[in-house]
Amino acid sequence: MGEGTRELVDFCIPCNPYFPTPDMFNTLAKNLESVLKFYPSDATKIANQLSHVLRLNPATIAMSNGSTELITWMDHLWIHDSVAIPIPTFGRWTDQPMENSKRVDMFLLQESDNFELDIDAYIKFIRTRGSRVAVLCNPNNPDGGYLPRREIVRFMDELADLDLVVIDESFIDFVEVERNPSVAAEASIRPNVVVLKSLGKNFGLHGIRFGYLVANPGLAGKMRRTLPKWNLNSLAESVVFMLKEHAEEYHESLQLLSRDRYRMGMELSRLPEMTVFSSQANFLLAKLAPGIDGGELRDFLVQRHQVLIRECGNKLGMSSQFVRLVVRPEQDVARLVEGIRDFSKSRWSDHTDHQVPSLIMHSA
Template sequence: MPKIYLAVFKKKIEINHHLFYETSHSPSLVDIVGPEQLGDVVDFCFIENPYYPDEDLLKKLQEKLPVVIKSYPSSNPILAQKDLSAVVHVKPEFLILGNGATELITIIQGLLVEDMGIPVPTFSEYIEKLQNMEKVKLFQLPADKQYRLDLAAYADWLEAEKLSSALIINPGNPTGQFISREDLIAFLERMKKLKLVLLDESFIDFAGEEIPSLMPFVEEFKNLVIVRSMSKHCGVPGLRLGYCCTANSHYLSKIRAALPVWNINTLAEYFLTQLKETDTVYHQARKRVIADVRELYDNLSKLEGYEVYPSQSNFILIKIKHNLTAYELQMRLLQEFGVYVRDCSNKVGLDNKHIRVASKGRDKDQLLVYALRELANAIP
């Protein structure tokens, strides 16, 4: 076992199993194992940036807490939009901040979508938040091509099904598969007749040294709405920050009208004011994550008993080639090694042999590789 994890568990980690059956999302680690065992488990399930915020920014947030917790957030969203605009380099009026990306997904699905094509497997909120499931068409991604989305085939299918809206997640979740900016622009040119193209770029910051986002192109495609989760690339899921970006004034007005006043909390607002000052630190952290994932992918690919899918995100999808199911592997990793991974069995479009793992930094990633190897060697 890696030197930093030489401790041997005298007893198995105790798990609240029932929590896994009560939501389509993975339950939080503290709920599963309790606060007493939290230090004994490494969470490779929830996706984050382990290097940002850095210690200096965390200290600022801690120092500011006594003030912001006694203050109302601003009732003027343009102020926070300007703070975000300074680092994502689009016009602030094209941005809408949400209480997590899921708030915006729910509103967009409810107000802007009449019918939609959804490639699967996907992030479950995109299916669960649709108002009329009868108008959802699922586009199954091919398992023999590692669930890669062929945009030309997708466009043909959208036209044949006569759908008005389309979803694309880039890089894909849970697949990590990346679509180039050039291919997406070609798709958007062909699909200008669609009412809506919803593009989720929550993981795009990990797709390359230069971020291949389509946000600079929103003015060219009036049917394009981009959604991003700051939980993923900024590593602040507890602040509940997400945003969408579009140049469509009708969509902007409808989404804004549906948002409650003060939907962003005061600590999250303060975090946004720090983005410009910490932008250099953020990009250093982002590139460090990219390097870590590349090393993790190389190490996982050497293991027998698994098929490791290429990823341009901060997580990796793995197919189990030995006899354990994803749930069985998840439980054994958690109980025997203190390793928590995502069982993808409840993802529409996937079977029960896939797990997703997020990089937690090179030291912790060693434990994941070790545990997967030990279990594969122990299975007949």
């Protein structure tokens, strides 16, 4: 498979290449035997530690085995009839309700608007459709589009009469254009708002399966009572208890990732093969030039250069002409760029080879 000695570089799965630090991984490895041998603490103890780190009231938090578990239970508990969601977005927000025969009102984000969400147009859409639940991902996945905090607060207040308003902040920690962009504190004092969070996405530790929500004590308490008492694993607990001690390293990792995002966006924008959209997440959305299929590019890169990318053809509101690329350090981006240029050369070579016989016959 290409240059078999090269390690795979993953531009597909969202990650934070700078956190956890090597020292944190060493500590986890050193304690792995006891972590695996003994039961984790119950959710109350872990919630108390997490709320201390986040400076939130523990009564406003409900933790889960990944944010997808919370999406599943929100659907069962609070989505009774219909839900509105801008697309393209994270697939479980559309798939989960449809699997349970709920009506999903999809608000299509326009490429001509760079996939930016117009809050007023979305609110009007929700009212016209009569949606009873509204979801908004900020930043959005796969484009990384971000709305200012004041707009999100206005959105929540405009829809105070709905059954539920969900703000998915799974990638909020990567935002740099605004200080304190989260609306979690505002959600905790509103009657119908839930904010969804994901430690796994923030750290790129998807294997620990750790998500949580923030809401008023009534909503958060109902979710806690619904979830199993021991629904978190010991490895996830270990990471939570390490957070306070390593908060400085985490914030530094976010600054480094922001730098890499800017550099990567500039580098990819120089390529004639793609158009790159602005992002405040730890990934970039790019549209490939006409005639280039994302699936073909993905297969070429992984086979020839051991580089893996996310082709977006299976996302509602997207096509295989779009790819999502996780932000990575410069040396990895150089390999990606090398692979894309090699792909273009190979296509040109194939095109030229196919043209040669017809030219010879014509001259004859």
